[in-house]
Amino acid sequence: MKFSLNQQDLQKSLNYCQGVIEKRSTLQILSNVLLDASNSKLTITATDLDLIFIHQISNVEILEEGKTTTSSSITYDIVRKLSSGKKINFSTVGENKLHLESEKSDFNLNCISASEFPLTDEDFNKNEFSINSKNLLKLLNKCKFSVSNDETRHYLSGIFFHQTQVEDKYFLTAAATDSHRMSISKIRLNEKIDFEPIILPKKTIFQLCSLLEDYEGDVKISNIKSKIKFELNNSILISKLIDGKFPNYVQVIPKENQKKLQVNLKLFLDSVDRVASVSLDKKDGVKFSLKKDVLDLSVNNTNSGDGKESLTVKFDYDLDISFNSRYLIDVASQLDGDHIEIYLKDTGSPALIKDPGDFDSIFVVMPMKG
Numbered sequence: 001m002k003f004s005l006n007q008q009d010l011q012k013s014l015n016y017c018q019g020v021i022e023k024r025s026t027l028q029i030l031s032n033v034l035l036d037a038s039n040s041k042l043t044i045t046a047t048d049l050d051l052i053f054i055h056q057i058s059n060v061e062i063l064e065e066g067k068t069t070t071s072s073s074i075t076y077d078i079v080r081k082l083s084s085g086k087k088i089n090f091s092t093v094g095e096n097k098l099h100l101e102s103e104k105s106d107f108n109l110n111c112i113s114a115s116e117f118p119l120t121d122e123d124f125n126k127n128e129f130s131i132n133s134k135n136l137l138k139l140l141n142k143c144k145f146s147v148s149n150d151e152t153r154h155y156l157s158g159i160f161f162h163q164t165q166v167e168d169k170y171f172l173t174a175a176a177t178d179s180h181r182m183s184i185s186k187i188r189l190n191e192k193i194d195f196e197p198i199i200l201p202k203k204t205i206f207q208l209c210s211l212l213e214d215y216e217g218d219v220k221i222s223n224i225k226s227k228i229k230f231e232l233n234n235s236i237l238i239s240k241l242i243d244g245k246f247p248n249y250v251q252v253i254p255k256e257n258q259k260k261l262q263v264n265l266k267l268f269l270d271s272v273d274r275v276a277s278v279s280l281d282k283k284d285g286v287k288f289s290l291k292k293d294v295l296d297l298s299v300n301n302t303n304s305g306d307g308k309e310s311l312t313v314k315f316d317y318d319l320d321i322s323f324n325s326r327y328l329i330d331v332a333s334q335l336d337g338d339h340i341e342i343y344l345k346d347t348g349s350p351a352l353i354k355d356p357g358d359f360d361s362i363f364v365v366m367p368m369k370g
Contacts, residue, residue: 001067002066002091003037003062003090003091004087004089004090005042005057005087005088006086006088010088013055014044016046016207016210017044018072028112029112031072032070032071033046034067034114034119035068035070035090040058042057044056044057047118050240051238052120052239053236053237055234057234068092070111078107082103083102087102088100088101088102096110120238124222127196128220129189129193131189131218132219133218134216135187136212137209137212138187139159139174139187140174140209143176143185144202146176146177146178146181146182146330147159147176149178150178154244155247156176156246156247158201159176159199159200160176161173161198161199162198163192163193165192170188170191170192172187172195175249180324181330181331181363182249182363183361184362199241199244199246201240204237208237211230211235212232219232226241257345258343259343259344260341261295261313261314261315261342261343263311263314263342265335265339268311269333271297272286272325272328272329273325275325276299277307278301280301280303280304283324284300284325285299285325285367285368286322286325290315290317291315292317293312293314293316295313297309297310299325319344319346323365327365334361336355337356337357338356340355341356348367349367350365352364
């Protein structure tokens with residue numbers, strides 16, 4: 001095997017691979033990337049057995065086709081330290097060495113035969129649909145912070161994707177909850193799709209986000225029983241799905257929250273963030289003391305002190321309620337409009353948060369006791 005390519009192309013590809021490969025893998029082959037130089041392309045594959053990432057680089061000069069596997073982290077570390085944009089030459093030396101050179105740098109890396117690399121070949125072409133990359137990224141970003149970290153309830157440790165229908169319109173809807181807060185967001189589909197509800201794992205979500213941030217265009221999605229495949233221009237991500245039943249989230253959406261609080265989003269976000277600075281572990285609640293058109297925010301921490309601020313708002317009632325500051329900041333950071341709308345009922349009931357800039361997303365946050 002012998003080929004040359006541009007340093008930046010390879011660095012970008014290997015950077016994505018770092019997110020897939022487990023740092024402490026028990027099988028050495030899983031720490032390696034599969035390099036396949038053929039058909040004037042270099043195909044790089046990384047896997048942790050639950051997630052497979054395949055990336056093609058087309059701007060490659062191939063002198064001799066072939067494939068091998070070598071350490072992902074070491075190769076990435078070398079490549080990112082080479083001069084940006086320079087040409088890198090690769091060649092295999094015997095069975096178990098990969099020679100890498102660029103300018104005055106020269107390395108020989110250990111290899112494991114490509115035949116040992118675990119690859120699964122499945123037919124995904126059953127139910128395929130396309131979605132705009134930025135729309136998909138929106139769904140992921142608006143829901144990912146509500147995903148649970150609780151290992152015992154594995155069915156909450158991902159985003160629930162399913163098709164919903166409102167009158168004659170079809171939507172791809174995403175929901176996530178850790179039982180303290182919930183995010184729901186949807187995007188309109190051109191037509192009804194053939195799509196079974198799925199729960200997408202956390203690691204896949206973050207990997208997909210980093211790919212989508214660099215990509216403009218459509219994403220092809222197809223799923224079979226326990227796996228899903230995302231195809232971008234020159235990248236493919238195949239992921240196992242979480243096996244479990246996502247709870248009926250619709251019944252948790254508050255129906256009786258009539259007390260509407262409207263406040264400038266930036267002022268609200270900055271104010272909550274400042275007041276929460278007093279709380280070192282961010283576990284102390286931010287207390288809302290609401291009177292007509294005034295919101296007093298305060299945080300009191302026995303070890304470090306207290307802080308308070310006042311905001312001019314639109315509100316017609318008297319109400320005291322406390323929230324985890326982190327949850328409010330997470331939600332507010334994802335809103336598109338100039339204002340945040342919080343619908344309240346009473347001190348002990350969950351708040352419903354809406355975004356005037358995006359009617360297709362809503363958030364629910366449980367209050368804190370005390």
